[in-house]
Amino acid sequence: xxxxxxxxxxxxxxxxxxxxxxxxxxxxxxxxxxxxxxxxxxxxxxxxxxxxxxxxxxxxxxxxxxxxxxxxxxxxxxxxxxxxxxxxxxxxxxxxxxxxxxxxxxxxxxxxxxxxxxxxxxxxxxxxxxxxxxxxxxxxxxxxxxxxxxxxxxxxxxxxxxxxxxxxxxxxxxxxxxxxxxxxx
Amino acid sequence: xxxxxxxxxxxxxxxxxxxxxxxxxxxxxxxxxxxxxxxxxxxxxxxxxxxxxxxxxxxxxxxxxxxxxxxxxxxxxxxxxxxxxxxxxxxxxxxxxxxxxxxxxxxxxxxxxxxxxxxxxxxxxxxxxxxxxxxxxxxxxxxxxxxxxxxxxxxxxxxxxxxxxxxxxxxxxxxxxxxxxxxxxxxxxxxxxxxxxxxxxxxxxxxxxxxxxxxxxxxxxxxxxxxxxxxxxxxxxxxxxxxxxxxxxxxxxxxxxxxxxxxxxxxxxxxxxxxxxxxxxxxxxxxxxxxxxxxxxxxxxxxxxxxxxxxxxxxxxxxxxxxxxxxxxxxxxxxxxxxxxxxxxxxxxxxxxxxxxxxxxxxxxxxxxxxxxxxxxxxxxxxxxxxxxxxxxxxxxxxxxxxxxxxxxxxxxxxxxxxxxxxxxxxxxxxxxxxxxxxxxxxxxxxxxxxxxxxxxxxxxxxxxxxxxxxxxxxxxxxxxxxxxxxxxxxxxxxxxxxxxxxxxxxxxxxxxxxxxxxxxxxxxxxxxxxxxxxxxxxxxxxxxxxxxxxxxxxxxxxxxxxxxxxxxxxxxxxxxxxxxxxxxxxxxxxxxxxxxxxxxxxxxxxxxxxxxxxxxxxxxxxxxxxxxxxxxxxxxxxxxxxxxxxxxxxxxxxxxxxxxxxxxxxxxx
Numbered sequence: 095x096x097x098x099x100x101x102x103x104x105x106x107x108x109x110x111x112x113x114x115x116x117x118x119x120x121x122x123x124x125x126x127x128x129x130x131x132x133x134x135x136x137x138x139x140x141x142x143x144x145x146x147x148x149x150x151x152x153x154x155x156x157x158x159x160x161x162x163x164x165x166x167x168x169x170x171x172x173x174x175x176x177x178x179x180x181x182x183x184x185x186x187x188x189x190x191x192x193x194x195x196x197x198x199x200x201x202x203x204x205x206x207x208x209x210x211x212x213x214x215x216x217x218x219x220x221x222x223x224x225x226x227x228x229x230x231x232x233x234x235x236x237x238x239x240x241x242x243x244x245x246x247x248x249x250x251x252x253x254x255x256x257x258x259x260x261x262x263x264x265x266x267x268x269x270x271x272x273x274x275x276x277x278x279x
Numbered sequence: 280x281x282x283x284x285x286x287x288x289x290x291x292x293x294x295x296x297x298x299x300x301x302x303x304x305x306x307x308x309x310x311x312x313x314x315x316x317x318x319x320x321x322x323x324x325x326x327x328x329x330x331x332x333x334x335x336x337x338x339x340x341x342x343x344x345x346x347x348x349x350x351x352x353x354x355x356x357x358x359x360x361x362x363x364x365x366x367x368x369x370x371x372x373x374x375x376x377x378x379x380x381x382x383x384x385x386x387x388x389x390x391x392x393x394x395x396x397x398x399x400x401x402x403x404x405x406x407x408x409x410x411x412x413x414x415x416x417x418x419x420x421x422x423x424x425x426x427x428x429x430x431x432x433x434x435x436x437x438x439x440x441x442x443x444x445x446x447x448x449x450x451x452x453x454x455x456x457x458x459x460x461x462x463x464x465x466x467x468x469x470x471x472x473x474x475x476x477x478x479x480x481x482x483x484x485x486x487x488x489x490x491x492x493x494x495x496x497x498x499x500x501x502x503x504x505x506x507x508x509x510x511x512x513x514x515x516x517x518x519x520x521x522x523x524x525x526x527x528x529x530x531x532x533x534x535x536x537x538x539x540x541x542x543x544x545x546x547x548x549x550x551x552x553x554x555x556x557x558x559x560x561x562x563x564x565x566x567x568x569x570x571x572x573x574x575x576x577x578x579x580x581x582x583x584x585x586x587x588x589x590x591x592x593x594x595x596x597x598x599x600x601x602x603x604x605x606x607x608x609x610x611x612x613x614x615x616x617x618x619x620x621x622x623x624x625x626x627x628x629x630x631x632x633x634x635x636x637x638x639x640x641x642x643x644x645x646x647x648x649x650x651x652x653x654x655x656x657x658x659x660x661x662x663x664x665x666x667x668x669x670x671x672x673x674x675x676x677x678x679x680x681x682x683x684x685x686x687x688x689x690x691x692x693x694x695x696x697x698x699x700x701x702x703x704x705x706x707x708x709x710x711x712x713x714x715x716x717x718x719x720x721x722x723x724x725x726x727x728x729x730x731x732x733x734x735x736x737x738x739x740x741x742x743x744x745x746x747x748x749x750x751x752x753x754x755x756x757x758x759x760x761x762x763x764x765x766x767x768x769x770x771x772x773x774x775x776x777x778x779x780x781x782x783x784x785x786x787x788x789x790x791x792x793x794x795x796x797x798x799x800x801x802x803x804x805x806x807x808x809x810x811x812x813x814x815x816x817x818x819x820x821x822x823x824x825x826x827x828x829x830x831x832x833x834x835x836x837x838x839x840x841x842x843x844x845x846x847x848x849x850x851x852x853x854x855x856x857x858x859x860x861x862x863x864x865x866x867x868x869x870x871x872x873x874x875x876x877x878x879x880x881x882x883x884x885x886x887x888x889x890x891x892x893x894x895x896x897x898x899x900x901x902x903x904x905x906x907x908x909x910x911x912x913x914x915x916x917x918x919x920x921x922x923x924x925x926x927x928x929x930x931x932x933x934x935x936x937x938x939x940x941x942x943x944x945x946x947x948x949x
Contacts, residue, residue, distance in 0.1 A: 171927040172821065173907070174866035175914045183907050183920055185928045188573050190907045190920045221908055278910070 144234050144260075146267055147214060147227040150202045154227075155234065155260065155267040162217035164230055167207045177278045181226060184213065191215060193224035199275065200252060216272065223276055234262050241269060286386065289338050291639045293331065293383055298635075300327050301376055308369045316364050318439060318478065324372070325354040331379075343382050346396045350375055353403050360438045362406055371406060374399045422450060423524045424500075428483065436481045436500075443480060443502030450525050451507060453499040454485075456518040462495045469514060470499070476513060477503025500524070561662055564623055571616050572903030578612055579900065579924030581605045616901075623663075624806070627705040627714065628656030630669045637673060638701060641680045648698040649684055655705035660712050664784050664804055668714070671777040671788075675716045675800045676701060678774070683720030683798055693795065695719065711786075711828060712806055717799040723792040725749045732758065750790050751887075754778045782935055785811065785828055787884065803828075813902045813931065815923060816880060816893040818862045819870060822929045824902050824921055825891070829934040831883045833896060838875055850879060850890055857881070861892045865916055865937060882934040889938040904931050915940060 144155035145164075163186070170182030170193045179198035183190050193213055197204050210229040215222060241258040248256060257269040303324050310316045328351045336344035353371075356362045381394040419429070421444065432440065443450060453473070457465050470479050478501070485496040503510065507521045585602040592598055631653050642649040660668070684690075684699035691697055702717040728749045732738040737752055744752070752758060754774045781788045786804035805811055805828045813824040814833070834852070841848050841859065848859040859879070863870040879890035902921040906912065918933035 169927055171920065171929060172868075173911060173914065173917070173930065174868070175916075176911065183911070183928055185920075185922050188569075188576075188905075188922070190905045190928060192908055192911050221910075223908070223910075 141235060141237050144236060146232050146234055147230045149196045149228055153265050153267045155269045156272055158233060160216045160272055162215045165213050165215060167211035167213055184224060186215060189222060191222045191224045193226060196225045196227045236260055285338055287643055289334055290383055291643055292334060296327050296331055297376060297379060304369060304372045311364060311366060321358045325358055328354055349400055349403050353407050356407055359435055371402050421525060431483060432481055439480045448502040448504055451501045452522040452524050453501050454520045455497045457495050459493045459495055466497060472513060473501055476505055477501060567619055571619060574612055575901055576922045576924050578608050581608060583924055623661050624659035625662050625665055626656055627658045627660055629665055631656050631703060633669060634672060634676060638676060645680055647680060647684050647686055649680060650698050650700045652700060652702040658705040658707055658712055660806060667780060667784055671780045674777050679718040683718040685721050711803050714802045715799055719797040722794040722796055722798050724794060728752060785826060811902060812899060814899055815897045817895040817897055818893050819868055824929050824931045825880055825934055829882045830880055832881045834879050835876055836879055838877060857888045857890050859890045859892050860937060882938055884935045884938045
């Protein structure tokens with residue numbers, strides 16, 4: 095029943111430019127890790143591609159279509175008078191991007207960034223937003239029907255952020271509801 | 280009385296026409312020198328004299344209407360090609376302008392015998408009768424035009440057609456099928472487009488029914504040097520068909536290709552020398568400036584690297600070379616930047632004309648006589664700013680006429696000339712452009728302002744503010760000093776909006792007033808918004824950029840000289856005690872060590888000064904202010920972010936809004 099059983103027969107040439115670039119980045123920066131290459135361009139209605147990243151030992155997933163790029167951690171410049179989980183702003187090729195801390199957002203203790211720490215840059219129209227994550231690991235294709243409801247262990251505001259879970263091999267991927275996760279004033 | 284007011288209307292309208300005519304006659308003169316007189320220019324001048332004749336005749340100013348009638352006659356001959364366009368004509372036109380100004384002055388002074396138009400009229404008649412060109416035949420054997428069409432051409436159109444034939448232009452019959460509902464708009468669009476590449480000689484409606492219901496058919500007779508295919512390509516419409524109406528195909532293939540490459544050349548031999556300007560979308564310039572902004576940052580990085588290299592290796596050969604390269608790069612970049620920024624600059628005079636018209640209209644409506652004086656119209660400002668500036672300026676001038684300038688009676692009693700004066704001046708001061716609006720009216724009446732402020736609850740009843748505070752109040756939202764709402768000023772927008780607009784342009788506004796003598800508004804703006812000078816400061820671990828435009832000076836002080844008033848820090852700067860604002864506090868930064876000898880960055884906001892306390896001044900730099908996105912748009916005290924060639928971006932401090940937060944509260948709290 096799991097999505098990993100279905101290898102999608104998609105020719106490499108049909109991979110969109112953005113996704114190809116993204117994968118190259120993933121490969122280049124995460125060469126010590128296994129990276130799934132099965133990112134089809136026209137993902138069928140009933141499927142999705144998910145970028146998997148780590149936060150506090152857990153695996154989280156977001157739709158790859160929302161991802162503009164992944165950059166190595168760089169220290170943001172602090173911005174006053176805003177929410178506590180906003181680490182500040184970074185500049186990516188001249189564009190100023192506000193960066194929130196994934197751990198703080200979920201109410202976890204922040205950690206010192208290390209060489210695996212990444213900032214995932216998300217794009218929504220002309221607006222950009224970064225998330226500091228412990229590491230990015232892979233891109234996984236899955237069938238939407240295989241997404242399970244979040245087990246009722248999470249309560250409070252955090253429950254809102256979660257879209258569901260997906261079992262991939264022996265990993266549990268927690269899918270984020272990005273819109274709610276990123277919402278703050 | 281009725282007649283008085285219509286006379287006033289006439290005078291202001293006539294002045295407007297004359298003003299425009301002067302410009303047009305000047306262009307006519309230059310175009311004669313360049314041998315590229317455009318028929319539409321002569322037409323325009325003709326129409327202006329025509330309307331002058333019309334309005335003066337209607338009001339019974341016979342001297343003016345009689346004179347303009349003769350001139351109109353001459354211009355009609357001119358546009359029909361019966362008289363040659365020459366310097367002589369231009370001279371006569373200029374003399375007529377002087378004469379008409381004189382006749383209008385006569386009208387104002389209720390006189391009729393000062394000006395004698397007969398010498399000029401004599402010249403006009405000479406031109407009409409003696410410089411007559413031989414009459415041209417008006418048949419067009421070489422054209423494929425039917426009798427009916429030829430008969431429907433006006434004399435002027437016939438003449439233009441002849442001209443085009445003489446010039447050996449291609450002549451086409453352009454057939455348009457347009458929608459009933461939108462034909463007027465579309466027709467104008469197409470004609471404008473075609474006129475850029477030739478001349479639409481005649482527009483003839485056609486009564487074909489073939490086009491179907493709801494459609495209208497037009498035929499344009501069009502003279503041009505374009506080929507039919509090129510016309511179609513330019514028009515880019517499917518409902519256009521083109522037929523050639525020249526019978527003979529006299530052109531050889533080689534000529535045809537030559538014209539393909541240079542379609543405009545034959546039309547206008549001097550076009551080359553005139554069209555040395557390029558119209559550019561301002562957005563494209565913005566892009567270029569953005570790239571330069573990035574280069575400025577890269578340059579700063581190179582300079583940093585060279586410094587580090589020298590520090591690490593001493594004065595090694597590579598280090599010295601790199602630093603020289605960095606300096607060279609800086610020079611070239613500055614030059615490039617200056618050049619690009621210059622392309623965005625336009626003279627302030629552009630808005631003067633607009634404002635001039637408005638002032639005349641307003642003075643008419645308010646029954647106040649106002650003279651207008653301009654200076655510094657050549658002062659240049661960023662195009663975007665010029666556009667953004669016209670509303671605030673209009674508002675200030677409207678206020679000056681409405682509240683400032685008194686009516687003639689009052690002025691006479693005050694011993695002032697009956698006519699009020701508004702002076703608009705612009706000049707450059709350092710990196711800024713200053714625009715002053717000065718009126719010699721009654722000045723701001725501080726008492727009235729106080730009353731009004733109390734009425735609006737902007738001032739506690741027991742508090743007597745000084746003049747400065749009163750002026751400050753003028754700029755607060757919800758304040759309008761006029762007792763009754765007038766058509767002019769009662770629009771619900773006050774000086775607070777003006778102030779907001781100006782700060783949006785990174786500028787500031789101040790007021791000086793003297794009761795009975797007048798008021799002066801002074802607007803100070805950076806020359807361009809694209810790249811600004813900023814002071815980089817350090818506060819604890821963080822660096823910030825403060826735009827130089829908001830800084831009046833910097834001083835290093837001893838922390839023991841800081842005093843407090845009601846536990847708020849102040850500092851005695853020369854003869855004034857100014858409030859201090861600690862950036863670390865305003866931004867809630869953890870503050871471990873307070874510097875013994877901090878620096879004060881003195882910022883001036885309107886009438887107030889305040890000192891921002893910082894630990895160190897690290898240098899001055901050109902920066903590009905960037906947005907931090909929608910979510911971080913409205914953070915108080917922050918204008919945006921920028922890069923200064925270091926690993927982290929730095930925030931750009933909006934000094935005005937930061938100081939305002941501090942001082943406003945104080946004024947309101949009393």
